Amino acid sequence: MILPTSLAAFCVTHPLLSETATLALMRRSPEPEDWRSLLRGRRPPVRFVHEKATCPLCRQPTYDMGAWWPVAGPATHNRFWHACCVQTWRNWTAYSDLGGYLSARQNWKCAISGEPLQIIRERQIDQPDGTTEMMATRYATRIEIDHRIPLWQVRAEAESHRWPDILRYWGPSNLQVLLPAMHVAKTKQEAADRARARVAA
Structure with missing residues (x-):
C-alpha cells in the first residue's frame, strides 16, 4: 500500500x-x-x-x-x-508554484522567444594544488507563467467544450513560462485580438 x-x-x-x-x-x-x-x-x-x-x-x-x-x-x-x-x-x-516544473519541461527556455530562462556564468577557481578549475554558476532570470490559450477565449468558446475536459485549460498542459518582455507582447496581442472579437460580435 x-x-x-x-x-x-x-x-x-x-x-x-x-x-x-x-x-x-x-x-x-x-x-x-x-x-x-x-x-x-x-x-x-x-x-x-x-x-x-x-x-x-x-x-x-x-x-x-x-x-x-x-x-x-x-x-x-x-x-x-x-x-x-x-x-x-x-x-x-x-500555478505560480509550477514555475520549476514548467521551466524544466521547456528545457529552461522561453516558450515564445527560445531565450534561456537561466544565465550561466563561469569563473575561474584556484585550487590548493596550483591548478585552476572553471565553476559554472546559474542565475535564474525573472519568469512569468502564462496561459497558452487565454482564459477569456476559453470562456467565449465554452459551448464547443465538454465537461470536464475544459478544465485542462486551467492546468499544466495550457501553461507556459515566458520572459517578462515576451509576456507583455503576448498580452498586448491578445488584448487586440479580444477587441476585434468584440467588434465582430
Missing part, C-alpha cells in the same frame, strides 16, 4: 498525472448542469460538494481502505480530498 505522504509527494512532482487522474474521477460523476454559469474571472468552473465520504472536487467517494485510501490533504468542512485532487486544484488556482 502506498502511504498517504508518499502519494501526496508523487502528486506534487507529477502535476500533469494528478490532473489526468482527477479528470478521470470527475468523468465518473454526473456533469454539473450549471458549470457554464461558473465561467467568470480566472477561477475554474467548479462547484464544490460537501457530502459525507465524498471528495469535494471530483465528487467521487473517498475510502478508508483500498486503492484510494491515501487521501491525505486539506479538508473543506471536514471533507477529505483525494491526493490527486488536492494537487490538481493547486495547479488550477496557484
Whole structure:
C-alpha cells in the first residue's frame, strides 16, 4: 500500500498525472448542469460538494481502505480530498508554484522567444594544488507563467467544450513560462485580438 505522504509527494512532482487522474474521477460523476454559469474571472468552473465520504472536487467517494485510501490533504468542512485532487486544484488556482516544473519541461527556455530562462556564468577557481578549475554558476532570470490559450477565449468558446475536459485549460498542459518582455507582447496581442472579437460580435 502506498502511504498517504508518499502519494501526496508523487502528486506534487507529477502535476500533469494528478490532473489526468482527477479528470478521470470527475468523468465518473454526473456533469454539473450549471458549470457554464461558473465561467467568470480566472477561477475554474467548479462547484464544490460537501457530502459525507465524498471528495469535494471530483465528487467521487473517498475510502478508508483500498486503492484510494491515501487521501491525505486539506479538508473543506471536514471533507477529505483525494491526493490527486488536492494537487490538481493547486495547479488550477496557484500555478505560480509550477514555475520549476514548467521551466524544466521547456528545457529552461522561453516558450515564445527560445531565450534561456537561466544565465550561466563561469569563473575561474584556484585550487590548493596550483591548478585552476572553471565553476559554472546559474542565475535564474525573472519568469512569468502564462496561459497558452487565454482564459477569456476559453470562456467565449465554452459551448464547443465538454465537461470536464475544459478544465485542462486551467492546468499544466495550457501553461507556459515566458520572459517578462515576451509576456507583455503576448498580452498586448491578445488584448487586440479580444477587441476585434468584440467588434465582430
